[in-house]
Every structure is written in structure tokens, then in C-alpha cells.
């Protein structure tokens with residue numbers, strides 16, 4: 467079966483800065499993604515359908531929309547959210563109404579009860595990751611020539627499948643990540 471991989475990387479600096487999605491096959495080389503998994507210190511989100519990690523404290527005040535956030539939610543359905551969990555399984559177009567503030571890697575009806583695919587997450591100040599995040603932000607946003615990341619949050623949806631899927635559909639979605647980057651600038 468042809469392996470389909472999805473990658474969505476979103477960089478945020480106070481506000482939404484960039485979203486990119488590529489689709490290719492087979493599964494990517496690890497260097498295409500930020501390191502993820504328990505071996506690098508990730509936590510695993512609870513197995514669920516339309517749930518989340520619950521409120522995850524972060525060690526920075528992350529500016530997003532109109533306030534600085536000290537916690538976030540990693541939602542099974544493919545988004546990082548602030549203020550509250552997102553159980554909605556069908557995506558809405560941005561900009562979002564109400565008080566919703568999301569970083570969407572791939573907003574869809576993921577269900578981790580269906581197979582062994584899992585959602586991983588962590589915050590990090592690893593120097594290699596900070597250098598990489600700084601470089602990618604500067605490349606994507608050429609006006610930020612002096613951008614220097616001081617904190618990164620990585621959420622990775624690895625081999626998750628959709629609501630209604632099964633272990634035989636576990637490769638239908640390979641991996642996608644959402645990256646939040648903080649800077650002192």
C-alpha cells in the first residue's frame with residue numbers, strides 16, 4: 467500500500483506566521499521533522515477520540531492573539547489550542563470567530579482509540595532545536611533577520627488514523643507536527 471504522509475508545520479510568533487503542508491511518499495526521513503517520541507522526552511497524550519491532553523502548563527508566557535498564555539492543550543483532532551480544549555472534529559476556515567485561538571497542524575477527525583498511532587508533545591530549549599527553529603523562522607520571514615528562538619513546543623501526531631479507521635488504516639496518515647516557537651524579540 468502506498469504510504470501517504472502529511473506534514474504540516476506551523477510556526478507562531480505572537481500571531482500566526484506561517485503554515486506549510488506537503489504530501490509525499492514514502493514516510494519522511496527523520497530529519498524532515500523535529501525529533502519526537504518518548505526517547506527524546508515526549509509525553510504521550512491520552513488515547514481518545516475528540517479529547518486532548520488537558521491543560522498543559524508551559525514555562526513561558528506565549529503571546530498569541532491578545533494575551534500571553536501560560537498553558538495550552540494538544541488536541542487529538544490535530545490542533546494546539548489555548549484557553550480551552552477543542553473537541554470539534556470538522557475544521558473551520560481561519561480566521562476563527564469567537565474566542566478560539568488555535569495552531570492547526572491538520573485539523574481533522576483523528577481517533578487514537580482505533581490503532582496504535584499516538585500524539586506526542588513536549589516543550590524544549592534544546593540548543594540544536596532552537597537553532598533549527600531560529601533558522602526556519604528567519605528563512606520563512608525574511609524581515610526577522612535577528613530572530614532567535616528561546617523556547618519551542620513540539621506536538622507530533624504519529625501514524626494516527628481517523629474516526630472509523632482501524633489498525634489497517636494506520637498508515638493513511640503518517641506524521642504531522644505543530645511547532646510553536648517563542649523568542650525574546
Ligand SMILES: [Ca+2]
Pocket residue numbers: 515516517542543555574575576577629
Ligand atoms: Ca476525533
